[in-house]
Amino acid sequence: MTPEHTALQRPMGAHMPVSGGLHTSLIAGKAIGCTAVQLFTANPRQWQNAPLSGDAVRAFREAQEATGVRFVCAHASYLINLAAANEVLERSRDAFRAELERARQLEIPWVVVHPGAHAGQREDDAMAHLIESLQRILEETDAQHNPVGIALETTAGQGSTLGWRFEQIGAVLQALGKHPRLGACMDTCHIFAAGYDLRDAASYAATMAAFDAHIGIEHLKVIHANDSKKPLGSRVDRHAHIGAGEIGAQGFVPLLQDARLASVPVLLETPEARKMHAINLQRLRCLADGQPLEVQVTVLFFGHYRDYYPAPCVLMVPYGATVRELAEQLAAQDVRLSDLLQYCRFAMDTEYVTPDSALVSDCELAVLPPVSGG
Amino acid sequence: MAEVRIVTTPIAIEPLQHYVATTACGAVCLFVGQTRNHSRGRSVRFLEYDAYIPMAERELLRVAETAEARWNCRVAIAHRIGRVEVGEASVAIAVGAAHRAEAFEACRYCIDTLKQDVPIWKREMYAEGACWIEGDRVVGSS
Numbered sequence: 073m074t075p076e077h078t079a080l081q082r083p084m085g086a087h088m089p090v091s092g093g094l095h096t097s098l099i100a101g102k103a104i105g106c107t108a109v110q111l112f113t114a115n116p117r118q119w120q121n122a123p124l125s126g127d128a129v130r131a132f133r134e135a136q137e138a139t140g141v142r143f144v145c146a147h148a149s150y151l152i153n154l155a156a157a158n159e160v161l162e163r164s165r166d167a168f169r170a171e172l173e174r175a176r177q178l179e180i181p182w183v184v185v186h187p188g189a190h191a192g193q194r195e196d197d198a199m200a201h202l203i204e205s206l207q208r209i210l211e212e213t214d215a216q217h218n219p220v221g222i223a224l225e226t227t228a229g230q231g232s233t234l235g236w237r238f239e240q241i242g243a244v245l246q247a248l249g250k251h252p253r254l255g256a257c258m259d260t261c262h263i264f265a266a267g268y269d270l271r272d273a274a275s276y277a278a279t280m281a282a283f284d285a286h287i288g289i290e291h292l293k294v295i296h297a298n299d300s301k302k303p304l305g306s307r308v309d310r311h312a313h314i315g316a317g318e319i320g321a322q323g324f325v326p327l328l329q330d331a332r333l334a335s336v337p338v339l340l341e342t343p344e345a346r347k348m349h350a351i352n353l354q355r356l357r358c359l360a361d362g363q364p365l366e367v368q369v370t371v372l373f374f375g376h377y378r379d380y381y382p383a384p385c386v387l388m389v390p391y392g393a394t395v396r397e398l399a400e401q402l403a404a405q406d407v408r409l410s411d412l413l414q415y416c417r418f419a420m421d422t423e424y425v426t427p428d429s430a431l432v433s434d435c436e437l438a439v440l441p442p443v444s445g446g
Numbered sequence: 447m448a449e450v451r452i453v454t455t456p457i458a459i460e461p462l463q464h465y466v467a468t469t470a471c472g473a474v475c476l477f478v479g480q481t482r483n484h485s486r487g488r489s490v491r492f493l494e495y496d497a498y499i500p501m502a503e504r505e506l507l508r509v510a511e512t513a514e515a516r517w518n519c520r521v522a523i524a525h526r527i528g529r530v531e532v533g534e535a536s537v538a539i540a541v542g543a544a545h546r547a548e549a550f551e552a553c554r555y556c557i558d559t560l561k562q563d564v565p566i567w568k569r570e571m572y573a574e575g576a577c578w579i580e581g582d583r584v585v586g587s588s
């Protein structure tokens with residue numbers, strides 16, 4: 073299968089905010105080119121949520137019809153810990169039942185949930201709680217003919233979270249007899265922070281071989297594509313814009329071009345949704361198509377250069393380009409800017425940088441002639 | 447805790463002085479930079495200061511906090527931007543310390559480092575034309 077073909081076929085999109093009602097996630101997603109959308113169907117930071125109104129459900133289904141967004145999944149509340157020991161366990165189970173019920177009403181096929189945290193229990197006990205929670209809830213919802221699937225998300229292994237080793241997720245699937253409504257969600261930032269590299273063909277192949285051995289590629293239902301602010305194996309979960317983190321733009325290519333995953337939906341969960349989702353989505357599509365990536369830089373001029381360029385200039389430079397290369401590009405465009413490297417200092421996002429610093433995606437680069445304050 | 451500010455109206459010096467003058471202070475050193483009516487033989491009508499404001503605020507804070515840590519003192523800095531008339535204050539630095547030696551040294555460090563690193567530029571406006579001042583260089587239209 074050609075890369076162009078995969079990019080066309082696979083639903084791709086982002087976790088979208090639901091500012092004006094659940095259906096607005098689909099409309100806003102469609103507007104930036106999403107063919108897949110993930111959303112919270114309730115406030116993810118509170119336990120109690122009012123049931124969905126008939127109007128909300130109708131508006132959502134109509135929006136899905138109208139926008140043609142092909143894949144929708146819900147992300148469960150952050151509070152839910154299906155592996156908890158104490159009173160949080162029953163609360164979590166109830167909240168998760170409500171997640172599955174809302175998804176059923178909205179005709180959302182998958183709810184993504186984090187496997188939880190042991191929070192001081194023995195890991196085996198926490199795993200047993202998680203398995204029991206899922207078993208009960210799957211049985212109940214099977215009986216109710218609720219078709220919504222549960223996708224267990226790989227985690228970064230921050231704190232006492234479970235699911236950062238593929239073995240842990242595999243063990244849950246195994247214990248539940250590979251229930252057809254149970255699957256996995258792979259988050260690139262999380263697995264990278266957990267120690268699974270994917271930045272080149274060889275490391276990606278090894279990571280996917282481990283995934284296949286412990287979980288099974290056929291159980292992978294959703295991919296979260298996020299770059300990572302923290303290094304490989306840091307076990308710290310900090311999402312970065314595509315190409316602006318430790319994975320790097322090219323680090324997504326093996327995954328996006330893996331023919332075995334060609335139909336698995338890919339969703340962004342990167343910061344600054346409103347400003348950046350469209351840009352990150354564009355980057356994923358370029359990388360999936362094997363096209364070179366460019367980064368956007370906003371250049372601000374000061375001192376006498378302000379007479380030439382009173383407004384910020386937005387430039388595209390090749391991915392990985394340095395401040396020096398940008399200065400050379402500016403000099404080639406305008407002879408009045410030919411002395412920048414000798415005469416000026418530079419700041420990226422308000423910090424002084426050397427000319428050899430690589431330009432970070434979507435940064436603000438300031439050209440600073442010698443200062444004269446005081 | 448240092449206090450730094452970039453302002454567009456005349457600098458109020460007394461609040462800076464009060465801010466740094468704790469009861470542990472034996473000395474308050476105050477530096478005020480003001481604009482001259484002449485520069486390099488030309489008569490200056492007024493000045494215009496321009497800044498990369500978010501970075502200038504961060505750099506000012508860095509200068510003030512470094513001084514506070516090094517000389518165990520308290521620092522307040524205000525820098526004016528926009529149009530500044532001749533004879534008005536463009537910058538004021540107040541340092542409160544236990545003894546005068548630290549207060550003088552910290553104050554000197556602040557103004558010297560500010561003039562080196564804080565992204566602020568002045569433009570001298572003459573009867574005819576104007577020039578940017580960039581370090582030691584005079585650049586501009588006339």
Ligand SMILES: [Zn+2]
Binds near residue numbers: 225259296341
């Ligand atoms: Zn995720």
